[in-house]
Amino acid sequence: MARSTRTLLVGLAVVGAGILLAALRVNPYVYFAGYVILQYVVIATAWNILGGYAGYVNFGTPAFFALGAYTAVFLIQSTRAPLPVLILAGGLVSGLLGLGIGYLTLRLRGVFFSIATLALSIVLQTMIINWEYVGGSRGLSVIRPSGPPFGSYVTFLFAVMVLLSVVAVTVARFIERSWVGRGLAALRDNEEAAECMGVPTLRLKLFATTVSGVLLGVAGAPFPYYVTFVEPTSAFNLDYAVNALAMPMIGGTTSWVGPVIGAVLLGTAQQLATVTISSEMNLFIVGVVLVAFVVLAPEGIVGLVRRVRGR
């Protein structure tokens, strides 16, 4: 009880700090870049619930993210629904896609599962390209609602992303420490043995794919208001697939801290590189860092710290 209140307090403090930072109105670019980094905290955390805890490597992150974004676009076009509704709807739709992907795990494991998710992303992108109502291949301009609750709209979105990050990380942390997390670790290590032990593997996998899908959709839902122009190539960008995988691997996949560290570190490096060198450097940085970690610290920064501390 005391522990969960403390978690709640820490979460609230982070959200409060985020709003305070949003109210400070420093250089607008800080919010702009900060939003992207926080978005990656959510994405990396969501990916890690399935990829890190359960060991199912999802290459279809762009599909879930873009589905959240396009659900929002659809609702903006049709009803001009408020942001909280967009976020909930984006999460719901991507969550359903996640549930569907969960049933794939019955037949596909390992690299075959990864290939299927990659294909999913391409199929979904083709569908969006051919759907004129949400902009088709040309894309669609989205007009932000006037008068955000505080600050400019970007600072407001920044604060929203702080909140979403806290929610995502709290969910991941809760899963990790519960019987669900233990069960997922078991099926990651040896799915057959997990079954013999009475771990309800299918139910756990469905849970993981759904929660992961919900959070990825939630991360994508505010995207239209952030960029104000949504088109398939940017919403389904391969960057999301690569970063979603690289960030937890660099941070460490077995703990909730890992994806957060990875997202902040890599996200910040990418933002700095975009400004100082060129935007093309982004994936190059990810590639180099990922290779370095796979070779030198396969268990990520968290694993590295544990090893140094342990001995």
Next chain:
Amino acid sequence: MHDVDAGYGAVRVLHHVSIEVREGETVALLGTNGNGKSTLIKCIMGIVRPEAGEIFLETDGTRVDLTKRPTEEIVGLGIAMVPEGRRLFPKLTVQENLLLGAYRPQARGDIARNLAFCFEAFPVLRARRKQLAGSMSGGEQQMLAVARALMSSPRILLVDEPSVGLAPILVNRVIGKIKELKERHHLTVLMAEQNFNQATKIADRGYIIVHGKIEFEGHSTQELREHELVKKYYLGV
């Protein structure tokens, strides 16, 4: 278990198999490789679905059909399995492996007691509890597999080839432990084994399975020992 047929796809492994294990017994299921011992155990656990036949669990006058239940419910009924080849979680620690044995919701309340018991029964596991399970020796891993099954507070223990891949002295020790644990916990044990001499040391009676058929039911280890199939397969007579 009555008149069970089972197999994988087009391959039929078990043909009209009927066996019975009564409360408190230790029953050996004897047979050489590829005769269906593991398939039989997997059928009981719901991992392989029988094509025909019935598998019942009778406790306190209630009769539960196991053939239609998922594995987690079968574990929930108090049946635990020590799988063939151990099937540990090699990248998790010994302690994490043991905790996973207690995944059954009814067993989660008894974790502290069961864990203390396992450490007492297998002191080596206490010493190695922070170590990755995959880094232990074969004998230690088998001990862990048995301990992990006990973590679910089972009433019935299904042991699949505990002797496989172990040095004879370790087989002795593992078999001895199973007997000791059985007596202390009032367990019912069904043990599939090809090592006839070891199995008959602790079994009350047994079945001999050949090509997926029960060929002989021995009501005592004496009867088993004297049967011609045993002589044929194990003594080379």
